[in-house]
Amino acid sequence: MASGIVKRFKLESEPGSYSNFSNGLRSNKDLDPVPFESEERKWTWPSLLGFWIAEAFSISMYQVASSSITKGLSPGMAIGAVLVGHVLVCIPVMTNSYVGCIYGVNFPVLMRSTFGVRGAYFAVFVRGVVACIWFGTQSFQGGQCIQTMLTAIWPSFNHFPNHIPLSSHVTSAQLLCFFLFIIVQMPLLWLHVSKLRYLFMAKTVVMPIFGLTLFIWALVAGMSNTVLFNNPRLT
Secondary structure (H helix, E strand, C coil): CHHHHHHHHCCCCCECCCCCCCCCCCCEHHHCCCCCCCCCCCCCHHHHHHHHHHHHCCHHHHHHHHHHHHCCCCHHHHHHHHHHHHHHHHHHHHHHHHHHHHHCCCHHHHHHHHHHHHHHHHHHHHHHHHHHHHHHHHHHHHHHHHHHHHHHHCHHHHHCCCCCCHHHCCCHHHHHHHHHHHHHHHHHHHCCHHHHHHHHHHHHHHHHHHHHHHHHHHHHHCCCHHHHHHCCCCC
């Protein structure tokens, strides 16, 4: 019975095009490089542009500047720090992604050049752990958005009873919205990565409009841009 359950969850991989290894961990179709001119390469520069535009207007990026202000930086200094930080991060990101963009070599295979065939498993494992942490962070932020929307629609949701100790630093409402957000995004797991590019291309149009609207609202809420940027610290 146990072997049957394991077999149902086992992912069968297609053999790789450049190796005779029968072990799918060493070589399979997903590990094959995708040449620049290949028809299998669906993500072109508009897709990548849409991805990074969507990333730039994400809640996490907003929190980078806002958290800097809460730690004592002025709005102008926070903007400068974010700009310098992104420029510094951009250099290693572009250097590391060059091989993948030009030659279509993916991360697990690229890590073999540094860690070896077996050592690359460790690099992939570390990246997987970081991805799990980042997924949880993003999902919690998404849950906060759902909580805000539910409270705006039904104000009584703001009084949702809490049955979790205060020491956990999370409420029952937050935990409920966290799992609701996970359920909402679950269907996206059935989409192939190549098809997700349409989502990011749509966000290329939507997110800048949303970001500009939010920025204008913040300026109006701050009375005026002069007051906002001359205030050394907003509390």
